[in-house]
Amino acid sequence: xxxxxxxxxAKGGCGKTTLxxxxxxxxxxxxxxxxxxxYDPQRSASDWLRNRPTGCAPLTLHxxxxxxxxxxxxxxxxxxxxxxxxxxxxxxxxxxxxxLLIPILPSPSDIKASLRFLMALNLPDLAGAGVEVGLVANRxxxxxxxxxxxxxxxxxxxxxxxxxxxxxxxxxxxxxxxxSIFDLPAHRVRSDLAQWDALLAWLDEPQLxxxxxxx
Ligand SMILES: Nc1ncnc2c1ncn2[C@@H]1O[C@H](COP(=O)(O)OP(=O)(O)OP(=O)(O)O)[C@@H](O)[C@H]1O
Ligand SMILES: [Mg+2]
Numbered sequence: 327x328x329x330x331x332x333x334x335x336a337k338g339g340c341g342k343t344t345l346x347x348x349x350x351x352x353x354x355x356x357x358x359x360x361x362x363x364x365y366d367p368q369r370s371a372s373d374w375l376r377n378r379p380t381g382c383a384p385l386t387l388h389x390x391x392x393x394x395x396x397x398x399x400x401x402x403x404x405x406x407x408x409x410x411x412x413x414x415x416x417x418x419x420x421x422x423x424x425x426l427l428i429p430i431l432p433s434p435s436d437i438k439a440s441l442r443f444l445m446a447l448n449l450p451d452l453a454g455a456g457v458e459v460g461l462v463a464n465r466x467x468x469x470x471x472x473x474x475x476x477x478x479x480x481x482x483x484x485x486x487x488x489x490x491x492x493x494x495x496x497x498x499x500x501x502x503x504x505x506s507i508f509d510l511p512a513h514r515v516r517s518d519l520a521q522w523d524a525l526l527a528w529l530d531e532p533q534l535x536x537x538x539x540x541x
Contacts, residue, residue, distance in 0.1 A: 329402045332419060332420065334426060334427075336413075336439065337409065337430075340431050341462070344501060345491075346406035347501065350402075351506035354383035355509070360402045360404065364388065365407045367408065372387055420457050424457045425528075428459065432476040460486055460488035462487075462491060465493040490521065492517070507522070
């Protein structure tokens with residue numbers, strides 16, 4: 327069965343394409359057949375892939391912003407959704423067993439817009455539909471006021487934070503060069519790789535709802 331991971335947040339610039347390309351590249355490095363589904367007519371994920379050096383683990387691009395998804399032929403689908411997307415449009419793409427990742431930046435306007443998006447998505451309904459949601463705090467600078475605000479708020483609202491990713495030029499450069507931190511020499515990105523452990527473990531977990539029920 328194809329593992330499906332969608333990255334979405336109506337808020338622009340929170341790191342959807344960065345996360346999607348990192349994740350796609352991680353699975354490609356494991357020799358899995360990865361389909362990077364670009365739902366964004368601005369095609370940032372497509373631009374990233376176009377710059378990918380030969381020799382990096384290959385992955386396949388799908389212009390999901392204009393074409394329906396192939397049903398099979400891949401081990402992992404990673405979907406990069408556009409900014410300003412309506413919650414119903416996210417619902418239209420989702421299926422039972424999917425993992426939905428929502429990056430959030432620790433700034434007041436990002437937190438507000440992201441909470442609005444989360445409320446409109448309706449997390450209890452998503453859980454009921456068999457979709458597992460994980461939040462990722464992105465561009466985190468430790469010990470800043472809004473990093474604490476974001477962490478406190480997510481904890482208070484019992485929102486599932488699966489990772490905190492730091493703010494570093496490593497991601498900016500990786501985006502520009504068609505690579506991910508998983509393609510770079512480990513000694514150069516060691517602290518970044520460590521921040522991905524929890525997120526990758528969460529992505530690898532089989533969904534409880536997708537497991538066969540006990541007889
Ligand atoms: N952890 C990070 N550290 C530093 N820069 C980052 C990080 N994550 C993302 N960025 C930068 O922030 C900008 C926006 O990121 P990205 O394009 O991934 O966001 P997006 O949510 O896909 O945006 P859009 O809504 O326009 O599709 C990019 O320049 C990217 O390189
Ligand atoms: Mg994007």
